[in-house]
Amino acid sequence: MQLVVGRIGRAHGIKGDVTVEVRTDEPELRLGPGAVLATDPASAGPLTVETGRVHSGRLLLRFEGVHDRTAAEALRNVLLIAEVDPDEVPEDPEEFYDHQLIDLDVVTVDGTEVGRITEISHLPQQDLLIVTTADGREVMIPFVAEIVPEIDLEEQRAVIDPPPGLLDPERAEIASERDGT
Incomplete structure (x- = not known):
């Protein structure tokens, strides 16, 4: 099953970093380095997370092959989609998919x-x-x-x-x- 785990926001800096609006309670699992994410629209991906960090309370990601501001801006508003086992449930009993x-x-x-x-x-x-x-x-x-x-x-x-x-x-x-x- 596919779950939307984030939405790409603005480019940050000149090296290809983008801000990400996180839509998962498990960003370290779903959006960590090496994660391969499908996209909506599909033509923007798949995207592989190269690096990630938090800056001023916002998650910044850089994807493989996206190494300048122009390429990062082209990804604005793209949804990030992770493949998840349909039987998987969040660790916290108060959280739900x-x-x-x-x-x-x-x-x-x-x-x-x-x-x-x-x-x-x-x-x-x-x-x-x-x-x-x-x-x-x-x-x-x-x-x-x-x-x-x-x-x-x-x-x-x-x-x-x-x-x-x-x-x-x-x-x-x-x-x-x-x-x-």
């Missing part, structure tokens, strides 16, 4: 059915579970422990404890107007 979460049923802590996870959106601040409700609406659920206290892979469900207005923003607006806030 996207494919483990897609298609999980979503219910509230009181058992109310909400919908199904259709996508995971990886943002710089946090990840979002994109849930399609029974009536076809899309709801974005912040993937944080306070709102998603339980992921049960055996039961194929995610339990959420949504704050007021998360599932029905129109009601939250009405309540806000009524309360004068």
Whole structure:
């Protein structure tokens, strides 16, 4: 199975280094020197990691055959894809691969059915579970422990404890107007 593990950002310096937006909790395993990564678009790769380092909180990688700024800039916005055994699970029991979460049923802590996870959106601040409700609406659920206290892979469900207005923003607006806030 293929997993997106990063997105190439800007070139850094003149020797072919690029910044990488990391999309894996295991960058040392997936993005270490010698790692061979498929790409999206496929025409940009495959890419082999030559060197890697952290600079000012950002991961910088250099790929074999990319040794100047022009070649590095040509890779901007390319997705890096690692081949992963589908039975592999993250070491931390509180971490999940996207494919483990897609298609999980979503219910509230009181058992109310909400919908199904259709996508995971990886943002710089946090990840979002994109849930399609029974009536076809899309709801974005912040993937944080306070709102998603339980992921049960055996039961194929995610339990959420949504704050007021998360599932029905129109009601939250009405309540806000009524309360004068």
